[in-house]
Amino acid sequence: SATPGIPQMSRSGMNPERVATDEREARGRAMRELRALASAIETAMATLIEEKLIMVRRNEQWLEVEIRTDILFPSGVADIAPSAQVVLDELAAIFSRFNNSIRVEGYTDDRPINTVVFPSNWELSAARAASVVRRFAEHGVAPDRLGIIGWGEQRPAASNDSAEGRNQNRRVLIVVLGSDRHERTISDLANHVANPSDAISGEDTASTGSSSGTENTGEMEVSDDAPAAATEETAQAADNPVVQQESGT
Template sequence: MFISTQINAQNVLDNPLILQLSGYELVYNESKFDEIEFPMSEVDIFPLSGNKTFATFRYDKNNAYKHPNSNQIMQTYFDKVKSLRGKPLFKGSNYGSFQVRSNTKKFWCVLETHENGATYTVTIIEQEKIQEAETAQEMLEMLKSKGEVNLYFQFSTGSANLSQASFQNIKEVAKLLNRFAPRLNLSIEGHTDNVGNVDSNKKLSLQRAVAVKNELIKNGVKSERLETIGWGSEKPIAPNDSEVGRLKNRRVSIKALN
């Protein structure tokens, strides 16, 4: 069970990813470990877990000036994201998403406006960087030193459908195989946490490994260089008694075969 707690308003406002626009007041905020449905587009939505900060702002009705509309709020936020060297992901008429990274963390953010800007909400999921390597060169170095790299592709809950958020990982693995190590063969191994049926988890983990393989083939990697295995929950790398541990266990590892 998740525990929700009110957090000090000043702590919220000190967060550079939460903007209190002129004329607005902070009317609600909370912090907890949670999972949200994160939008990458109108149709590409995937589950995302981490430390969540949520804030709601409402325009002061006593203010003599008209509040900004949804488009103006969106633009103000996306300009701020660019100033933080963040990455806009999706921008709709009344909600948008973006990502900002530090050296040790990732911040996934959703902005949503209501009543054409009379209120707006900000949801931030903060994640420790658990992926061991993010570029093709880093993956190669880790394969040389450890023989294995744990990667975190984004799948829809309970399915093997890769989200667009995973395509950058796919491109880097393809670059590893096509450019940096053209003779390397890989075992692609799916893993789950221990929630759910053991047999179903094993089947799902194999389906996810196959999905990664298929995308690599689309990116020019020959199928005979890739093997797939589904381990289910048999090989955890963290305790399954917490959300953070289960998050680390939901992975696809790549192993050098030669």
């Protein structure tokens, strides 16, 4: 039986109360780091955020920086535009001051592409994500913190039926994890809908998709529900046995 005043131990030899306290403290540290990181990015990217070319969203598990490919890549290629290099270099300088893992995700619209270099949208989106990661690694971000995913035209943020919708779908997401235990999931990404007006409105809103309970100071807070981790392999194999293709992205 339990002895009054003596902390009880679990079967693993750990004090449950101590474990719970450590976890709360770890979550608090992760949230503070993400908040500081978001603040630094919002300050450095203020003009592009105002122009809705960059959106910053945050919850207690990760920080997401969305960049429209208009400012990153010429149409149909994965070489970073010279004008965008300074933007990525500024982000790299910020990221290099932190230790969080970073995943870069490339997306396209649904217009087909079929070239020797890019047989489909998956190759194009993955190559664009890799270009961003390589730039970060070349400018001070530790390579072992970096990873990529190429989603192709999967997980659209808007309808591809209009030019504006296709423009919203051509994007790169930089996902900074609060800790290695927190991963965004396929189900989260499937439901995610980018909403630039929510992301920078500076007001409390209820956002679309899987997002809820937003706190906007140049960022959007997302629901804390996060099931099992998505990996690059499951991400690229999950949905689409037939690869569709894109052009003009």
